[in-house]
Amino acid sequence: MVFRKLGIVTIITVYLLVLAGGIVRSTGSGMGCPDWPKCFGRYIPPTHVSELPANYQEIYGAKLHGEVEFNATKTWIEYVNRLLGAITGILVLATFVVSLFSYFKKDKVIVFLSFLSVVLIGANGVLGKFVVDSFLKPGVVTLHMLLAVLVIFVILYSIARAWSEVINxxxxxxxxxxxxxxxxxxxxxxxxxxxxxxxxxxxxxxxxxxxxxxxxxxxxxxxxxxxxxxxxxxxxxxxxxxxxxxxxxxxxxxxxxxxxxxxxxxxxxxxxxxxxxxxxxxxxxxxxxxxxxxxxxxxxxxxxxxxxxxxxxxxxxxxxxxxxxx
The missing domain is CATH 1.20.120 (Four Helix Bundle (Hemerythrin (Met), subunit A))
Incomplete structure (x- = not known):
């Protein structure tokens, strides 16, 4: 029961992450944080340019091809996207841990799928870093989306398999x-x-x-x-x-x-x-x-x-x- 409910929460969060990623792209906020995993060298990004070093453009300009201008809105859109990504990762890991206790003896396929979800979500997180480092390289962005779809399919399969116990x-x-x-x-x-x-x-x-x-x-x-x-x-x-x-x-x-x-x-x-x-x-x-x-x-x-x-x-x-x- 716990795994089934947690699985639903997890897949909802994954879809919210897709929505957040779409907002990042549509608002041009993909480089709102020029570094990763921190944002302008901080775990909590600034809200105003005055909170950054006077030479911040020199520090981060190389990563943005010499074009960096702090925009608080774009920075926080990207930061929320990353934060939601971290929460999603934690939930996916939690579903794997719960699957070990709930299904290791009863249905090892669910355990395997839950572990695969952890691997895939981690790989997509690393790929997300490469998206930033490559200055939103087109092919990498497409691969990032394809991997996200695969993550969704794997999680849905594990949830459906768990719910099959109570669905005729x-x-x-x-x-x-x-x-x-x-x-x-x-x-x-x-x-x-x-x-x-x-x-x-x-x-x-x-x-x-x-x-x-x-x-x-x-x-x-x-x-x-x-x-x-x-x-x-x-x-x-x-x-x-x-x-x-x-x-x-x-x-x-x-x-x-x-x-x-x-x-x-x-x-x-x-x-x-x-x-x-x-x-x-x-x-x-x-x-x-x-x-x-x-x-x-x-x-x-x-x-x-x-x-x-x-x-x-x-x-x-x-x-x-x-x-x-x-």
Whole structure:
């Protein structure tokens, strides 16, 4: 019981961390703290430039390619992001410790997954440091996002496996077809998220140009191919979601848990499309970008949960040797 509840708190915190990361990117606060793990050499960053040494630009300028100007708002946005990252790491470690006491004898897979979560979240933390050190290098930022998605999947799997003790498998028709569509939708949606990071990197390049940086209404036309691929590809994603929803509605009873997750997925996909349209036609508002990103990651999580629930009898079954560690 403790592990199941702690797991839910942990995954919520991970999603909040994704949201915080999106806010960091959309506000250009990624270099708000030029050093790591400290921020301007302090564990608690300053709130005013007067709290920094007079030669702070010389001290930190090399890390920012000679361009450093203290901005309290950006510094604290990045600091809160790091603080939330530390809290997430502690919670992930706590779930592993609790899994040792709760499942070491009963289900070692949960223990293994919990340990893997610790390793992955630690690796992503190190990668986050490299993101700072590399001055937000594009490929590194994309890898940082991909690893975050993997962390979410691993944590969700361990939580779902623990909750399978108290959740009955549902009766499902045409399971093979449903599985194929869910997996294809999940893979295509993950690729769309990664394409979204490419769009974000294109925005960064536009912002770097002083001619366009202060005129958001020109950003879309300056982004070029990455944006148009992302926008067109979204129609493919929408089509697969519609087909998936139709299959679930056709083959699963509406009273079940899978059907409820499907309703949540419908709502999130609709809002996600709406936020994407706002960015495309209203000059990429900064406050919409992190919402759009977080919704897309949440939709991936729901798709993964649906996949696990559809296959709960085989994935979590007592006699499933494929998923049992000896």
């Amino acid at each position: 498998a549902e009766t499902i028709q045409n399971k093979s077809q449903l599985n194929k569509v869910i997996i294809i939708t999940l893979v295509l949606s993950t690729l769309q998220v990664l394409l979204g990071t490419q769009v974000r990197e294109a925005i960064d390049r536009v912002i770097a140009n002083p001619v366009f940086s202060y005129n958001r209404n020109t950003w879309i036309e300056q982004m070029g191919l990455p944006f148009y691929i992302h926008r067109t590809y979204s129609l493919v994603i929408l089509g697969f979601h519609i087909y998936l929803i139709w299959l679930i509605k056709k083959n699963i009873k509406p009273q079940g848990l899978i059907y409820k997750y499907m309703i949540a997925l419908v709502a999130i996909v609709v809002i996600e499309i709406f936020t994407g349209a706002i960015m495309a036609y209203f000059g990429v508002p900064a406050y919409i970008q992190p919402i759009h990103l977080t919704l897309s990651i949440i939709s991936l999580g729901i798709q993964f949960i649906i996949l696990l629930l559809v296959n709960s009898a085989s994935v979590f079954g007592k006699h499933n040797h494929l998923f049992e560690l000896k």
